[in-house]
Amino acid sequence: MDSSSSVKIVSKHFVKPKTIAEESKQPYYLSPWDYAMLSVHYIQKGILFHKPIHYSIDAFLEKLRESLAITLVHFYPLAGRLSTIKTEIPKSFSVFVDCNNSPGARFIYATSDLCVEDIVNPTHVPLIVHSFFDHHRAVNHDGHTMSLLSVQVTELVDGIFIGVSMNHALGDGTSFWNFFNSFSVIFQAQEINKNDDLCLKNPPVLKRYIPEGYGPLFSLPYSHPDEFIRSYESPILKERIFSFSSETIRNLKAKVNQVCGTTSISSFQSLTAVIWRCITRARRLPLEQETSCRLAADNRLRMHPPLHRDYFGNCISALRTAAKAGELLENDIGFAAMKLHQVIAEQTSEKVSQMIDQWLKSPFIYHIDRLFEPMSVMMGSSPRFNKYGCEFGMGKAVTLRSGYAHKFDGKVSAYPGREGGGSIDMEVCLVPEFMDALESDEEFMSLVSF
CATH class of the missing domain: 3.30.559.10 (Chloramphenicol acetyltransferase-like domain)
Known part of the structure; x- marks a missing residue:
């Protein structure tokens, strides 16, 4: 693999849910498990495909953006941003998802001169794979200013990589892969019947778990994020x-x-x-x-x-x-x-x-x-x-x-x-x-x- 190989960002868009659910106009609250994740990284997982024959990248990207807009109807919190309520006396820091004041989820198209074999063949995973994902090194608290979900499509010479970054304070691996699978199901349904009102077989259960007698808003005993947010630097691996x-x-x-x-x-x-x-x-x-x-x-x-x-x-x-x-x-x-x-x-x-x-x-x-x-x-x-x-x-x-x-x-x-x-x-x-x-x-x- 040529050491000069790089990933070039071609375009960035924001994608909102195709229709706005009534419930998305209310604050979307976090559970204790979600709060605990505020200082760790986004989940970043992606899938590498061979590029199909007779393939139009423009048509693919357009269909992917449309499908994302429909998927976000079912997963509307991922189109929001984090928001905070603070008090000084007593010290209190509460976080929730604001689904109204947000440009939506991010959608990125990038290109690379790499081939599929440049990713698959090396014994060790090449570092350039990190460039196939948005929100590099971001922690979940950054979801106040960054999108809670980002989809990056990187076009290789003979392949397509779809990398998804999801704020870990919104969900775990089960939630992440339910989103990714739903996104794919909706894309493939779009190809067949242009059905915008698709009913998912496994729709997400969005009602948050709030322990009885508590919430819906929890508070941390802090007045500033610097008191509990720490960046993390990985060693050379x-x-x-x-x-x-x-x-x-x-x-x-x-x-x-x-x-x-x-x-x-x-x-x-x-x-x-x-x-x-x-x-x-x-x-x-x-x-x-x-x-x-x-x-x-x-x-x-x-x-x-x-x-x-x-x-x-x-x-x-x-x-x-x-x-x-x-x-x-x-x-x-x-x-x-x-x-x-x-x-x-x-x-x-x-x-x-x-x-x-x-x-x-x-x-x-x-x-x-x-x-x-x-x-x-x-x-x-x-x-x-x-x-x-x-x-x-x-x-x-x-x-x-x-x-x-x-x-x-x-x-x-x-x-x-x-x-x-x-x-x-x-x-x-x-x-x-x-x-x-x-x-x-x-x-x-x-x-x-x-």
């Missing part, structure tokens, strides 16, 4: 996508369950155990040093009563388990797998309620550099999200990529494998020294598909 075939995953799950004398450990828990163990070995930690592993867990169905599967908002916890490096490496894979399984099994409705109560008594804001300990592993995203279902009339995507957001040493994001059938791709971010060691780890590399 190597990022690589490791693929694991459905057969490898099946065999690994069977082996782990046999070792543990159970049938209840999932494929994802089994693979996470391998990654935690092998990254720990790659780091050559002292045997007495503690290392943690966190998994992003969806709480929607864990709550009592449960929230709807398509609840739009944040509803996740980063579940933590820990062990000494020596324990992880001297025991078999079942040791790590069982620790992960237990922490997930213990995430009951009572635990979720405790976390909410804790926030209500003493509101907190997540900061990436404080939330995740050094020398730990954080598993984000999920192979269950229907990421390859987003086709936009171009057929199945070639691959998935992400932006700069939320990347640090030990961050791993799980994607479904392109082949389907239970295959999984893992996007692993490590400092160069540890990535080199992981790529030399026989236990790990014996499971990777090439």
